[in-house]
Amino acid sequence: MTDQPQSLRALFDAAKTNKTSLEHSAEPTGDAYRDAVAATIAKLEECQKLIGQVSLFSSNEGLEDISSADLQYLTVDYFLAEVLQRASSSDREALLRRATAEYEKYLTRIDEYELLSSSDKKTFEQFLENPSAFSLASKNDAANRREVKVARFRQEKELKQKLEYFSQNQSRLQNDDDVVRKLYLAEINLYTHQTFQSLDMISQEIEMLSHMRNAPPPPDLTLLQDSRRRDATDSTGYTERLDVPLAQLLGRQNGPLLSKQGKPLQPFTLTDRRTELQRGVFRSGHNLPTMSIDEYLEEERKRGGIVQGGNNEQVQEIDEDDLIKADQETMKARSWDEYKEDNPRGSGNTLNRG
Template structure:
């Protein structure tokens, strides 16, 4: 089992090279890219056929019985499903169903070798119970869903860091079988983590597609999207408004026959146009600040007095005898009032 046939090794290497080329490409909708995706899918399918022919994996074996150099072949169904999702097809549902089936086979094979953790087994049971509504987190409790999302993000981050650490020294991987085996198992664990996210995404996309209107039968002319165009008379009349004419503002203003080709504005004099050349964009002030304050006072919009200045008593002019006598009489009247009305005399409730 440790000796791998050359045909399987060559098919796997060819499929991996195409997959890496696809992952580094940015043009996903071009015919050349789609042809490369189909070629990579065919290569992985060839790998799966060879694995079945030579019985590379057997349900009677355990994980320890699988050679280290054969562990990466457990990812064949995962790689195939990931590439199938990249296909551009009119029948998107069929593409998603095909990818979903490959993901299920990938998890089923790992389950036979007891390679799934307890949390992964729990998610697998949830998926088998309801594939259409599968979710890695709770959909009813927002707090629990948030905690689960954070936990899975941390797990994914830890797996990526572990893979980077193991891949830093390729020479050591060739000489250390245990380290290379740990790398392969970590890669499989990371792919399992990504599989559940893909299954959740597929379930959501299938739910959205189930609500989409069915496509028209082949050969049937599709109706216009605009109802006004649909019921347009043959005489050319339409209730649809004319489009904006901004596209024609750069052409000539009048045709040879004198017909206006674009909107324009008539000005009274040439001087009006000249005066507006160096005019500022904003409106200039029409009065000064002092003029504005005077206008507000005239309209009664400003109230004078009050504030701290109101508590300052004006000084009495000593030379003004009448004013001094008035202040003296006012002070005497206050003193007489205080003598006749001692403090507390008005309180008739709390007397002893």
């Protein structure tokens, strides 16, 4: 294996240092941040160029043919894709597609060296089938997405713990080549795990941008107002405007009555309608009575709407000299008394007798 130029090691270390600074930046939207992102991208692109010039990796070689120190350069494409996601551009979709291409280059390279686990290899094949619609879980199944998210979080935690274990003893990293190799391989496993998560998020963002691009534009407010003004009056002269001209209220046609020279432009009649309208401004909003109650009752009597008469017959007094009539009244009273004795009050009510 040809030793890489010293500039590649220094350039890659500087790019990783810049990337770490970007991750902890307090202002990720300022001009200084955008300049730092652009500088980091430039360094990583230069690393890619140097790796290609010295033919650091070859598809004809196996993993054992790569020196432990060179394993770290397998992650250059991954770092470039990550930093591209932080860049700002007027064409966000094109930027995301370029990041996707860099992630794919990274996965393809480590797959050539058989560094993908069986599950990661299946996930990579799923991505290659339809990169634009790639998803780690069903988009329509919230429960499944939650389960996958929890499982991948646990996997990532384990990978980070393993990476932290290998990177604890700096003295062993300087003197033990086997520990260095395990450290870089642990980094690759972690970055592979994070690559699939990034591809899932990029796919969702591209889909959202596509919907926004294809959505119909909102109607222009000025044109909408102009169309409403044009449609306010139809061919019959009807208008929905509340502030219609006085000429229309008076029954005239639209337009001036006289020209500048005083010549009539349309027929008109001199009336006192204007004064009548002015008088009607302060009238009540309801109809006032036009007759009194007595007048109304009299009209009802004339129309036969009031029924008169009734049972107003007076009780005739009995003539004391008429003995026959007196006996009849006496017998009638006795019969009524006997009836009341035989039928006491309430005897006919059988509903409330327990």
